[in-house]
Amino acid sequence: MGCMSCMFACARRVRKSISVAKSAIRIKTKGGYSSGNMVADHCLGCEEPPCIPFCPTGALVKRKNGGIILKADLCNGCKKCIEGCPVKAIFWDEEKKLPIFCIHCGNCVSFCPHNCLEIGEL
Amino acid sequence: MKIPKILYINLSDKTYFLKEREDLKESLGGTGLATDLFIENVDLNYPPLDSRQPIVLSSGYLTPYFPVATKSIALFYSPLTNSLGESHGGGRLGLAMKLAGIDAIVITGKSEKPCYISIYDSNVNIKPADPIWGLKATESATYIRDKEGMAGMRSILRIGTAGEKKVGFSMVIVDTYRHFGRLGLGALFGSKNIKALVVSGTGIGLDRDVDFEEYKKVFEELHKKVISGSMRKYHEYGTALNILPLNEMNALPTRNLKSGCFEKAEDISGEAFAENNMTRKFACAGCPLGCIHIAMRRNKFANEEEWERNEVSYDYELIYALGSLIGIDDRQKILKMIECTEELGLDAIYTGVFLSWITEAFEKGLLTSTDIELDKIQFGDTEGYMKILQNLIYSNNKFYSIARSGLSELVKIYGGYDFALLVNNNAVAGYHTGYANLIGQSIVGIRNAHTDNAGYSLDQEGKEFDPKTMIDLLIKEEIFRAFFNCTGICLFARKVYDMGLLVKVSEILGYKIKEDHINHIGSKIYLKKFIFKEKTGFDINNYKFPERFFETPAGKKRLSKDFVQEAVNEFKIRIERLKREYNF
Numbered sequence: 001m002g003c004m005s006c007m008f009a010c011a012r013r014v015r016k017s018i019s020v021a022k023s024a025i026r027i028k029t030k031g032g033y034s035s036g037n038m039v040a041d042h043c044l045g046c047e048e049p050p051c052i053p054f055c056p057t058g059a060l061v062k063r064k065n066g067g068i069i070l071k072a073d074l075c076n077g078c079k080k081c082i083e084g085c086p087v088k089a090i091f092w093d094e095e096k097k098l099p100i101f102c103i104h105c106g107n108c109v110s111f112c113p114h115n116c117l118e119i120g121e122l
Numbered sequence: 123m124k125i126p127k128i129l130y131i132n133l134s135d136k137t138y139f140l141k142e143r144e145d146l147k148e149s150l151g152g153t154g155l156a157t158d159l160f161i162e163n164v165d166l167n168y169p170p171l172d173s174r175q176p177i178v179l180s181s182g183y184l185t186p187y188f189p190v191a192t193k194s195i196a197l198f199y200s201p202l203t204n205s206l207g208e209s210h211g212g213g214r215l216g217l218a219m220k221l222a223g224i225d226a227i228v229i230t231g232k233s234e235k236p237c238y239i240s241i242y243d244s245n246v247n248i249k250p251a252d253p254i255w256g257l258k259a260t261e262s263a264t265y266i267r268d269k270e271g272m273a274g275m276r277s278i279l280r281i282g283t284a285g286e287k288k289v290g291f292s293m294v295i296v297d298t299y300r301h302f303g304r305l306g307l308g309a310l311f312g313s314k315n316i317k318a319l320v321v322s323g324t325g326i327g328l329d330r331d332v333d334f335e336e337y338k339k340v341f342e343e344l345h346k347k348v349i350s351g352s353m354r355k356y357h358e359y360g361t362a363l364n365i366l367p368l369n370e371m372n373a374l375p376t377r378n379l380k381s382g383c384f385e386k387a388e389d390i391s392g393e394a395f396a397e398n399n400m401t402r403k404f405a406c407a408g409c410p411l412g413c414i415h416i417a418m419r420r421n422k423f424a425n426e427e428e429w430e431r432n433e434v435s436y437d438y439e440l441i442y443a444l445g446s447l448i449g450i451d452d453r454q455k456i457l458k459m460i461e462c463t464e465e466l467g468l469d470a471i472y473t474g475v476f477l478s479w480i481t482e483a484f485e486k487g488l489l490t491s492t493d494i495e496l497d498k499i500q501f502g503d504t505e506g507y508m509k510i511l512q513n514l515i516y517s518n519n520k521f522y523s524i525a526r527s528g529l530s531e532l533v534k535i536y537g538g539y540d541f542a543l544l545v546n547n548n549a550v551a552g553y554h555t556g557y558a559n560l561i562g563q564s565i566v567g568i569r570n571a572h573t574d575n576a577g578y579s580l581d582q583e584g585k586e587f588d589p590k591t592m593i594d595l596l597i598k599e600e601i602f603r604a605f606f607n608c609t610g611i612c613l614f615a616r617k618v619y620d621m622g623l624l625v626k627v628s629e630i631l632g633y634k635i636k637e638d639h640i641n642h643i644g645s646k647i648y649l650k651k652f653i654f655k656e657k658t659g660f661d662i663n664n665y666k667f668p669e670r671f672f673e674t675p676a677g678k679k680r681l682s683k684d685f686v687q688e689a690v691n692e693f694k695i696r697i698e699r700l701k702r703e704y705n706f
């Protein structure tokens with residue numbers, strides 16, 4: 001319903017930030033509120049993450065059960081990975097100048113007040 | 123205290139700048155900050171719709187850092203009342219302003235041509251809006267959505283044709299289902315040739331240096347409290363749940379308040395809407411509760427069974443204003459009326475009061491079919507009402523030309539003040555509950571809105587107050603809310619955030635406010651606005667209540683004019699004392 005509780009939870013629990021802009025999940029309408037639907041942009045935990053080849057410095061590595069892990073010290077801040085994500089689920093931390101990735105922890109799910117989100121093994 | 127960042131936009135010369143206002147630190151945010159910015163920018167030598175007059179938008183100082191802190195406040199010189207205009211809106215605006223690194227926006231001047239304002243990270247672009255000028259508010263949003271980025275992290279404000287035509291009770295729609303509804307902000311947008319405004323940003327600066335563990339703890343406790351506590355009722359049925367209890371107590375204004383009881387209340391109750399029409403709920407960004415109830419309206423838009431479904435939001439005030447007040451007992455027809463006010467961009471409460479006055483004035487022969495350009499109008503005539511609203515926007519006959527300024531102007535020419543449901547030129551909200559509601563909205567309330575001091579809720583406690591006690595309680599609540607509306611916390615969460623919590627959450631964000639100081643802050647804000655109202659003509663000694671409020675029993679009893687007069691006298695003493703106390 002667009003309350004963004006999941007986004008606040010991700011920013012707070014994962015990024016230790018009070019800024020909702022740090023969330024790795026983004027809620028938006030599916031073409032305006034009057035369309036009657038919301039969608040969540042979030043990492044799908046791809047087995048073969050298409051964002052990885054976009055990284056010129058090797059800062060992205062495959063995560064065991066899908067998705068990726070960021071090696072922050074290798075990142076040069078080129079934002080190419082953002083282009084590389086087909087579902088637009090990589091965001092940008094303006095303060096740290098680093099990409100924001102989902103870590104598949106499920107904090108967003110546990111703060112959804114109306115059971116709109118689910119997490120499971122792929 | 124944080125130094126507020128103000129974005130100033132001048133549409134006449136297309137300039138803008140961002141300014142840190144150290145001197146306004148104590149104004150906090152929301153209504154406190156907006157009041158100071160408004161007073162320093164308004165010019166009483168010119169009328170409300172003069173291009174020099176400002177539109178001030180201010181995000182609450184706790185928005186969007188804690189649950190249900192979602193609001194932003196608009197202040198303007200109201201073309202409807204020629205006095206203070208203040209309106210509160212939710213949606214994503216408060217959040218989007220903070221993402222853009224702005225605490226408040228001040229817009230002055232007038233664009234030469236229709237425009238929309240695009241704000242991104244405190245950079246401003248004034249873009250042409252010719253293609254959407256003349257379009258419904260709903261359609262113009264689609265245009266902006268396609269043109270601008272940051273879906274999900276932006277807020278889109280827009281007006282309908284009512285605002286373009288500067289109707290005194292036109293509104294600004296915020297993110298489809300929230301509004302700056304009251305007192306004519308739409309006309310201010312129209313007068314400056316602004317069709318829409320979109321705000322977003324990267325969020326740089328949104329992060330702040332706080333005691334993070336404490337923040338997290340308090341946030342999460344509040345989150346739990348909101349979703350499990352007494353607020354829950356707002357999620358389940360929303361405010362529409364009040365239809366039946368208010369009808370039961372004879373306080374649901376019906377057919378221009380000829381009665382407080384609607385015989386078809388069951389059919390238009392929150393329960394009936396939920397069971398038969400509700401399709402989903404929405405929330406303002408940052409509110410885990412979500413009180414925005416959406417219903418489906420089936421619309422046959424052409425012959426040969428051509429149907430569409432439209433999603434319309436409803437709540438108590440809308441069902442009152444566009445249901446019982448104008449005698450409509452069919453839920454689909456109420457939704458149709460709501461949709462019509464949304465598309466044209468009209469304040470629904472005022473629209474209901476306006477239509478119900480026209481119906482009775484026509485019944486009484488004060489208006490003719492030539493005036494309203496319609497054979498006849500009677501309570502419950504949805505099609506007739508839709509036609510009147512179209513005429514209001516497009517007709518240039520004498521009646522509609524005056525009507526665009528509001529009922530206060532119409533009654534001067536056509537009579538009928540005594541059944542015009544006005545509280546100091548604003549339209550009354552849907553609670554004919556008793557003295558506290560009437561006096562709270564007409565006299566004490568700064569915006570003449572029911573949420574100023576919640577007199578209706580005091581009445582519903584069912585206690586018999588003497589005038590002095592009642593005035594004390596109304597002023598106390600009004601002053602508290604003057605502070606509360608600085609925070610940006612939605613008034614529905616008024617009881618979740620007690621004094622202690624307000625102090626605590628403020629402190630976490632670096633606002634050191636002592637509990638005993640809250641009254642002081644609220645009093646000063648209230649007085650600043652009250653003085654502005656006096657300067658623009660509010661004269662408590664010459665205030666005349668429409669008779670209808672006394673003719674129709676409020677709750678189970680008729681209101682006595684003597685009691686009201688005593689309360690007004692009491693208020694005069696109290697306000698003078700307050701002015702002396704604060705050297706106003």
Ligand code: SF4
Pocket residue numbers: 190192212213356404405406409410411412413414612613614
């Ligand atoms: S309770 Fe309703 S109006 Fe208030 S913040 Fe939540 S969704 Fe918005």
